[in-house]
Amino acid sequence: MERVMVGQKEWLYRLGRAWVAFFLLSEIVVFSIIGTGFFSARNFQNILVAATTILLLAAGETFVIITGGIDLSVGFVMGLACVVSAKIMVMLQAASVPQGLAILLGCAGALLFGLLPGLVNGALVAKLRVPPFIATFGMYGVAYGLSEILCNNVPISGLPPLVGFIGNGYLLYYLPGKALTFFGPPQGISRADIRAMILLFPNVFVFSIIAVAIFGFVLARTQFGQHIYAIGGNIDAARRAGIPVEKHLIRVYMISSFFAAMGGVMYTLRFVTGRADAGAARMLDSVVAVVIGGASLYGGTGSMVGSIIGTLIIAMLETGMVNLGLPTYNKYVYVGIILVLAVLIDQFFPEFVRKGE
Amino acid sequence: MSRTQLVARIGRNWVVLFLFLLCVIFSFTGRGFLSLKTLNNILLTSSPALLLAAGETFVIITGGIDLSVGFVRGLISVISAIVIRDLYALGYSPYFAIFCGIVVGVLLGLLPGLVNGILVARFRVPPFIATLGMYGIANGLALRYSKGFPITFLPDEVGEIGNGFFFYLLPGRLFTVFEKPLGLTEAEARNLVGIVPYATVIAFALLFVFGFVLSKTQFGQHIYAIGGNIDAARRAGIPVEKHLIRVYVISSLFAAFSGVLSTLIFSIGTHTQFAASLELFAIAAVVIGGASLMGGKGSILGTALGVFVLSVLEVGFLMSGILPFYRYIAVGTILVFAVVIDQLFPEIVYD
Numbered sequence: 001m002e003r004v005m006v007g008q009k010e011w012l013y014r015l016g017r018a019w020v021a022f023f024l025l026s027e028i029v030v031f032s033i034i035g036t037g038f039f040s041a042r043n044f045q046n047i048l049v050a051a052t053t054i055l056l057l058a059a060g061e062t063f064v065i066i067t068g069g070i071d072l073s074v075g076f077v078m079g080l081a082c083v084v085s086a087k088i089m090v091m092l093q094a095a096s097v098p099q100g101l102a103i104l105l106g107c108a109g110a111l112l113f114g115l116l117p118g119l120v121n122g123a124l125v126a127k128l129r130v131p132p133f134i135a136t137f138g139m140y141g142v143a144y145g146l147s148e149i150l151c152n153n154v155p156i157s158g159l160p161p162l163v164g165f166i167g168n169g170y171l172l173y174y175l176p177g178k179a180l181t182f183f184g185p186p187q188g189i190s191r192a193d194i195r196a197m198i199l200l201f202p203n204v205f206v207f208s209i210i211a212v213a214i215f216g217f218v219l220a221r222t223q224f225g226q227h228i229y230a231i232g233g234n235i236d237a238a239r240r241a242g243i244p245v246e247k248h249l250i251r252v253y254m255i256s257s258f259f260a261a262m263g264g265v266m267y268t269l270r271f272v273t274g275r276a277d278a279g280a281a282r283m284l285d286s287v288v289a290v291v292i293g294g295a296s297l298y299g300g301t302g303s304m305v306g307s308i309i310g311t312l313i314i315a316m317l318e319t320g321m322v323n324l325g326l327p328t329y330n331k332y333v334y335v336g337i338i339l340v341l342a343v344l345i346d347q348f349f350p351e352f353v354r355k356g357e
Numbered sequence: 358m359s360r361t362q363l364v365a366r367i368g369r370n371w372v373v374l375f376l377f378l379l380c381v382i383f384s385f386t387g388r389g390f391l392s393l394k395t396l397n398n399i400l401l402t403s404s405p406a407l408l409l410a411a412g413e414t415f416v417i418i419t420g421g422i423d424l425s426v427g428f429v430r431g432l433i434s435v436i437s438a439i440v441i442r443d444l445y446a447l448g449y450s451p452y453f454a455i456f457c458g459i460v461v462g463v464l465l466g467l468l469p470g471l472v473n474g475i476l477v478a479r480f481r482v483p484p485f486i487a488t489l490g491m492y493g494i495a496n497g498l499a500l501r502y503s504k505g506f507p508i509t510f511l512p513d514e515v516g517e518i519g520n521g522f523f524f525y526l527l528p529g530r531l532f533t534v535f536e537k538p539l540g541l542t543e544a545e546a547r548n549l550v551g552i553v554p555y556a557t558v559i560a561f562a563l564l565f566v567f568g569f570v571l572s573k574t575q576f577g578q579h580i581y582a583i584g585g586n587i588d589a590a591r592r593a594g595i596p597v598e599k600h601l602i603r604v605y606v607i608s609s610l611f612a613a614f615s616g617v618l619s620t621l622i623f624s625i626g627t628h629t630q631f632a633a634s635l636e637l638f639a640i641a642a643v644v645i646g647g648a649s650l651m652g653g654k655g656s657i658l659g660t661a662l663g664v665f666v667l668s669v670l671e672v673g674f675l676m677s678g679i680l681p682f683y684r685y686i687a688v689g690t691i692l693v694f695a696v697v698i699d700q701l702f703p704e705i706v707y708d
Contacts, residue, residue: 070485075631076632124693124697128697128700128701129700130693130696130697130700131650131696133422133485134650134692134693134696135693135696137637137640137689137692138689138690138692138693139689139693140634140637140689141634141637141641141685141686141688141689141690141692142685142686142689142690143689144632144634144682144685145682145683145684145685145686145687145688145689146682146685146686148680148682148685149680149682149683149686152680153680153682276632277630277631277632280630280631280632281631284489284492284493287489288493297483297486327500327501327504327505329497329500329501329504329505330497330501331497332493332494332496332497332500333493333494333497333498333501334497335493335497336489336490336491336492336493336494336495336497337490337493337494339486339489339490339493340476340482340486340487340490340491343482343483343486343487343490344476344480344482347480347481347482
């Protein structure tokens with residue numbers, strides 16, 4: 001292990017590690033200066049809400065990319081889970097199950113169901129040695145077809161009203177000097193009070209960040225996490241070292257599709273509808289967020305914190321462009337360019353991404 | 358004939374059998390499936406897909422993949438439509454405007470492939486990543502130029518070319534060549550059957566030319582060699598980098614053909630929806646047509662059969678009153694199975 005690096009290399013290395021944070025900071029500065037109302041607690045919370053989908057998909061994708069694989073199916077698995085959760089809620093509501101329970105079961109059902117695509121992907125990759133991008137590309141078609149069939153090609157509506165209340169609610173409602181309540185605004189307050197009320201921590205973001213934190217811990221601090229890095233670093237060496245590579249790979253793809261399903265459930269909560277194409281445009285974003293966050297598509301590197309920063313960069317770009325009244329279409333162009341650049345940098349300046357091991 | 362040979366023969370010809378079987382099934386389940394009109398409808402609507410898959414064939418034979426084709430098609434569709442619309446609005450003759458639209462679209466279509474090819478060949482970026490980047494870039498540009506809306510107000514001549522047929526038949530009464538018969542009642546117009554769409558002839562001509570390039574030229578042989586064993590090809594003195602760049606250019610050129618043709622057929626320029634998964638269908642068609650995603654195998658004829666299987670599935674499902682989304686499931690499954698079979702039973706794909 002070579003910890004001390006000298007001269008230009010060290011400089012490059014530091015810059016490589018830190019450029020993402022710099023980029024995020026400069027994004028905030030630029031948008032705050034040229035945008036209106038960008039630099040405000042409310043707007044930053046909006047950014048967090050807008051970031052949840054990418055955050056969840058990217059969190060799952062982080063695991064897969066660290067093993068040197070890729071999961072192209074996350075966008076449509078998200079749509080599938082979105083449709084499934086909405087469908088369960090509507091069906092339970094029709095069976096006059098209490099709203100809260102219907103929502104809980106809908107979310108839980110979709111999350112459980114969301115493990116299936118990952119199981120299939122993982123089994124194909126680990127047991128049958130199908131290249132990850134093909135296995136998950138197949139699932140990309142299967143998941144989308146299945147979700148369109150489930151919702152009959154029409155977005156599912158008529159969900160319990162409580163869904164939107166949860167999905168668009170906040171954890172804390174704070175009326176300075178008067179009241180502090182959890183999950184809902186205090187009862188019987190005036191209109192002026194409502195305007196002055198400070199809303200803190202959007203629910204969907206709270207749910208998401210808890211899941212991301214747990215799996216971030218799993219990745220960084222557990223043996224399973226270390227094994228994943230080992231698999232991505234050198235799969236043959238990992239196998240020789242007695243790591244249960246197949247089992248771990250299956251788990252990794254299940255984690256990825258679990259997070260995708262969670263993205264779908266959060267979408268249902270926020271938009272009170274079940275759409276098959278809910279996450280169609282998000283697969284690319286999630287891969288790019290992970291790559292911006294310092295992961296190598298060749299495997300072995302990457303971190304949850306990095307992926308979170310990558311997510312924020314993309315979400316900030318999106319909301320900043322909306323704030324400036326620019327069309328967000330260009331985002332796809334930037335994101336595509338970033339992806340290719342990241343891979344090129346990865347190949348030509350490995351010291352940018354590789355740790356000094 | 359030994360058992361292995363039998364398996365191999367069935368393996369190679371199952372597409373034809375499957376296509377035939379599908380037609381038989383849908384003839385029973387779909388009303389009016391077995392008719393001249395449906396046949397020509399399938400031919401017309403499958404021609405852009407045919408072009409898309411033909412380009413992808415080249416890439417897959419080299420062992421690569423091009424995920425960007427669907428969005429390059431959308432981008433070129435939008436650009437060619439804008440050129441046609443604007444030139445026509447400036448007062449140029451519609452045929453000149455259409456000609457310029459086609460030329461601009463096809464020429465611009467070379468660019469994404471050039472970038473993909475250079476990334477893959479010179480910078481050793483894995484094909485699915487290089488083309489995934491282009492997938493975002495092309496779609497972003499298409500959305501930017503179309504502002505997310507279809508490009509409309511194209512001259513009528515666009516539809517006459519794209520939606521035209523060589524022959525028109527009003528069963529039992531009329532048969533005309535090139536021109537729709539004049540003075541038809543509304544009911545008669547509905548019964549009018551167009552035979553041999555121009556669009557299909559254009560697509561077949563392009564397929565024929567590039568099929569010839571693939572199977573009969575040295576360049577084509579080199580592509581198979583690269584896909585079979587890239588190191589051996591390099592040692593044998595084949596200019597691998599140059600050929601790979603050409604292959605990706607061909608792929609995006611065909612995506613551009615497909616985009617231009619879809620503009621002509623539908624008389625609008627549209628970007629590609631993310632959920633349309635055009636690249637999935639193109640790749641699946643190539644694989645159904647007998648190509649191996651590991652490279653070294655595949656043919657234009659097989660790909661064409663693959664496209665027809667998928668088109669027949671779509672039209673057949675629709676005419677049988679089933680949502681066509683089962684197609685996505687079928688295609689995703691086929692794709693994965695093809696690779697699994699490839700690995701478990703190499704004797705089916707390799708002689």
